[in-house]
Amino acid sequence: MNRVSLNSLSVILFIVVFVSFIGGSASAFLRLQGIDGVIYAKEKGGSETSRTQELEELVEVLGVLESRIGEFEEQMGNIAMQVEKFEERIGELEAELEVWQEKCNDLELEKISLEEKIDELLSQRRPASDEEQTAGSNQGNQNSQSNPWGTAEDKLGGSMPVAYLTFDDGPSKNTIEVLDILKEENIQATFFVTGNNLSGEAGIYSRIVNEGHSLGNHTYTHDFTTIYRSVDNFMGDLLLLEDFLQDETGMTTNIMRFPGGGSSKLARKVAGYDIMDELIPEIIKNGYDYFDWNIDSGDGTGNLTAVEILENVKKGSERVTGDLVILFHDSCSKGTTVEALPLVIAELREKGYVFAPLNPGTVEAKHRKPSA
Ligand SMILES: [Zn+2]
Numbered sequence: 001m002n003r004v005s006l007n008s009l010s011v012i013l014f015i016v017v018f019v020s021f022i023g024g025s026a027s028a029f030l031r032l033q034g035i036d037g038v039i040y041a042k043e044k045g046g047s048e049t050s051r052t053q054e055l056e057e058l059v060e061v062l063g064v065l066e067s068r069i070g071e072f073e074e075q076m077g078n079i080a081m082q083v084e085k086f087e088e089r090i091g092e093l094e095a096e097l098e099v100w101q102e103k104c105n106d107l108e109l110e111k112i113s114l115e116e117k118i119d120e121l122l123s124q125r126r127p128a129s130d131e132e133q134t135a136g137s138n139q140g141n142q143n144s145q146s147n148p149w150g151t152a153e154d155k156l157g158g159s160m161p162v163a164y165l166t167f168d169d170g171p172s173k174n175t176i177e178v179l180d181i182l183k184e185e186n187i188q189a190t191f192f193v194t195g196n197n198l199s200g201e202a203g204i205y206s207r208i209v210n211e212g213h214s215l216g217n218h219t220y221t222h223d224f225t226t227i228y229r230s231v232d233n234f235m236g237d238l239l240l241l242e243d244f245l246q247d248e249t250g251m252t253t254n255i256m257r258f259p260g261g262g263s264s265k266l267a268r269k270v271a272g273y274d275i276m277d278e279l280i281p282e283i284i285k286n287g288y289d290y291f292d293w294n295i296d297s298g299d300g301t302g303n304l305t306a307v308e309i310l311e312n313v314k315k316g317s318e319r320v321t322g323d324l325v326i327l328f329h330d331s332c333s334k335g336t337t338v339e340a341l342p343l344v345i346a347e348l349r350e351k352g353y354v355f356a357p358l359n360p361g362t363v364e365a366k367h368r369k370p371s372a
Contacts, residue, residue, distance in 0.1 A: 109224070112265045163317075163324045163353040164363060165189035165344075166293060167337075168218060168257065168300075170330030171199035175208075177338045178330060183211060185345050187355040190291075191330065192218035192257040195241050198332055205248040214357035215249065217241050217256040217288070224259060228270035231278050238283065254360050256288045263292070263367035280370045289360035292367040293327035294320050297344075299337045300329050306339035313344050317351060324353065325365035 167178060170193050182189055191208050193215060201207070208215050219227055219234070220241035227234045238256065245253055258279070260266045268274050283290060295316030297309045304312075317324055326344075328337050345355070356362070 109266060109269065112269050115265065160352055160354050161323055162356050162363070163326060163348045164291075164356060164358050164365075165326055165328065165341075166192060166216075166257070166291070166358065167328050167330035168192045169194060169222065171197045171201075171204045171208075172330050172332045172334075173198055173200060174332065174334060174338050175199045175204055175330055176201060178341065179207060179211060179213075181338070181341050181345075182213070185342070187345060188212045188214070188357040189355065190214040190216055190255070190358040192216035193241075193245075193330075194218050194222045195220035195244050196222070203248075205245060206250075209249045209251055212357065214255060214359060215245060215251075215253050216291070216358065217245070217253050219256075219259055220244065222259045224266055225270055227259065228264075228267040228275055230271065231275065231282055234275075234279055235282060235286070238288075239286070254287050254289065255358055256283060256290050257292070258290060261292050261367050262290060276368055277371060280368065284370060290366065291325060291358055291363075292365050293325045294365050295324050295326045297326055297328050297337070297340070299334050299340075300327070303333075304336060306336045306343060309336060309340035310343045310347060313340075314347055317348065317353075323363050324348075325358070325363060 165182075165187070167175075167189065170178075170191055175191075176199060188211075191213055193205065193208075197204060205215065217238055218241075219237045221227065221237055223237075227237045242253065245251070258264060258267070258276075262276060262280065264276070267276055267279075280290070295313055297316075298304055298312040299309050313326055316326070328334075328341075330337070348355075
């Protein structure tokens with residue numbers, strides 16, 4: 001729009017200059033005609049002296065004309081310079097606008113992820129609906145898709161409830177410490193990793209597998225704005241990490257967690273439609289089971305202290321019946337997660353939980369069930 005008004009401005013300026021130029025030329029022409037008339041009259045009967053005088057006047061008029069043309073040229077030059085400046089300014093404003101639009105997009109994404117968080121917290125506070133309770137009591141089958149939270153009669157721990165500790169987004173500089181703690185406690189957990197190894201240890205993926213933990217696919221780049229743009233993008237990124245993990249560990253993984261979770265509104269926002277409807281069947285077709293969580297340790301938001309993380313898990317375990325799938329983050333800024341880990345383990349042990357890694361079908365923790 002700016003460019004359009006600038007263009008009209010240049011056109012108007014040009015017309016003004018052109019008209020005054022024509023006007024100037026016309027009056028000069030008329031003056032010349034007048035002089036010619038005089039010269040003609042003088043030729044008829046005038047003297048040599050007045051003829052010379054008229055010629056001098058003519059030369060003077062020509063001089064005036066020339067200087068006028070010079071002025072016009074100067075004015076044109078000034079206008080061209082102004083136009084150039086305007087164009088430059090428009091370019092600057094356009095670049096600024098782009099930055100603001102980007103900021104706006106980021107805020108929009110942040111807003112969605114906060115809304116998602118609120119939804120999740122609200123759904124955790126809400127008691128199970130009648131429908132869910134009925135489905136739970138009628139089945140006793142852990143593979144049924146009607147109960148997203150798993151059941152108390154779940155298997156691995158026999159009569160004992162199981163706590164599945166899950167660590168997202170690693171390997172980070174905390175991974176080694178986390179692995180050391182788990183080893184000391186003789187506990188197996190699950191790591192939903194990306195292709196970005198920030199642990200400083202080349203063989204970290206193998207170490208995770210060799211120590212009996214489950215390695216889950218969390219996409220290679222974890223870049224929301226790219227992976228959720230299309231099914232092809234997502235699957236390309238997921239399979240890239242699958243190949244990478246196979247090279248690293250010599251083994252394949254068949255469990256995954258969607259970045260942001262299976263009910264991610266962020267994914268819908270980026271794709272422009274409910275892409276999970278297509279992604280879930282697609283990853284299942286590729287042999288994967290996917291896991292969300294039923295307890296969020298809260299370490300993904302803000303800078304919680306170890307005690308606050310422990311409190312979140314404690315409260316969560318009082319709310320959830322049956323097995324726990326607990327979300328932690330294995331990223332460089334989450335030092336308090338490492339501090340909280342021994343406390344969380346002690347707390348859950350005291351409550352009678354046993355610990356196990358996730359495998360396909362071990363527990364239902366899906367925020368978004370596969371559509372029938
Ligand atoms: Zn993640």
